Amino acid sequence: MRRTGFLLGLLGLVMFIGAVVSFFTAFYNTTHEHEAGRIGLQLDQGYQSAPLQVDNEQQLRLAIRMQVESHSVQEVTAAAETAFQARYRFPLLVYVKDPAGNILYTYECNIAWDACGQRSQKDAVLTSQGGSLQVTHKLNSFDIGAADSIQLEALLNTDTTYGATASDIQLIVYDQVIANTAWVVSGFVLLPLGPILFIIGLILFILHQPTGNPAVTEVAPTDTELPEVSVRNMAMAVHLSALIAWVGVPFGHIIGPLVVWLTQKDKSDFIDRAGRESLNFQLSITIYSVLAFILCFIFIGFLLLAAIFVMHITLSIIAAMRANEGRHYRYPLTIRFIR
Structure with missing residues (x-):
């Protein structure tokens, strides 16, 4: 069972890393698309139209970028401070044709503040009376078959809904666009399975009782060797008190075991040893959590925090179960600050 637990844990770790790689690859592909060309547009x-040479080995993607000025705004209530979002809606129709005039792709949408592709903005100067900003809408990706040159034909009409105006309008074509559906799907599949297998493997690895070598076999205490029930209960309390952090007590994972240990350690060596072990683990978890929090800016930190949360609860419960059996428990991945 120990080997099975190790293999499951290793598989879970590999799947977890695979999920991170999948999401990173999808993000990299999206942010490193090659611009094949662009044409300037004017309203109404x-x-x-304009001809463009493109790389047809991968997909193409359209994007439209423009400077928008609008006197119609939507208040953003979720922001820490009052903020506003400019509203606009410009009807767009695009035909992508081959040199012979055959239509390869058609795109039609109202380019709006709340619709059409992946929207981003910058240089926003907005008040309750309106303002201006630069917006970019990355639209759908598509295939063009064997064509290595295309003819773009685009029609952009006035905003009759909000009365917004647009200037410096650019219709951009990206080629070498890689479809990320498979990467995203694999990431979402591996993300939950990896930590689950890792935790199952860790539990099997920890709970396995070695056999075959009497020198290292852990022998369960006999009834006469068992600490008193009150002592075992207090040792359990040392481990379980760390879980008060998850009901909202700041630094409860340290304060709980520390209080129980300081007030009860003189009553039994068993409680004293359990307290030292628990505090070492809680301090180690704190360090790991801080490091994971720092790594949140590259996404992997969020996944590490989730793994730390599951590991903390699981190992604390296992330690309490061992204390109830009268056994000393050594937490894995623990820095021994208190000896």
Whole structure:
């Protein structure tokens, strides 16, 4: 069972790393698309067109970037301070054709503050009376088959809904666009399975009782060797008191075991040893949590925090169960600050 637990834990760790790699790859592919070209557009000027050379080995993606000025705004209530979002809606129709005039792809949408692709903005100067900002809408990706050159035809009309105006309008074509569906799906599949297998493997590895070598076999205490029930209960309390952190007590995972240990350690060596072991683990968990929090800016920190949360609860309960059996428990991955 010990080997099975190790293999399951290793598999879970590999799956967890695979999920991180999948999400990172999808993010990298999205942020490193190659711009094949662009054409300038003007409102209500009919169809505007331009030829472009493209790489047809991967997909293409359209994007539209423009400077928008609007006197219609939506208040953003979720922000810490009062903020506003400019509202706009410009009808767009795009035909992507091959050199012979055959339509390869058609895109039609109202380019709006709340619709059409992945929206980003910068240089926003907005008040309750309106303002201006630069917006970019990354639109759908598509295939063009064997064509290595395309003809863009685009029609952009006036905003008749909010009365917004647009200037410096650019219709951008990206090629070498990699489809990320498989990466995202694999990431969401591996993300929950990895930690689950890791925790199961860890539990099997810890709970396994070695056999075959009497020198290292852990022998259960006999009834005469068992600490008194009150002593075992107090040792259990040392381990379980760390869980008060998860009901909202700040630093409860340290304060709880520390209080129980300081007030009860003189009553029994068993309680004293359990208290030292628990505090060492809680201090180690604190360090790991701080490091994971720092890593949150690259996403992996959030996953590490989730793993630390599951590990903390699981190992605290296992330690309490061992204390109830009259056994001393050594937490894994623990720095021994108190000896």
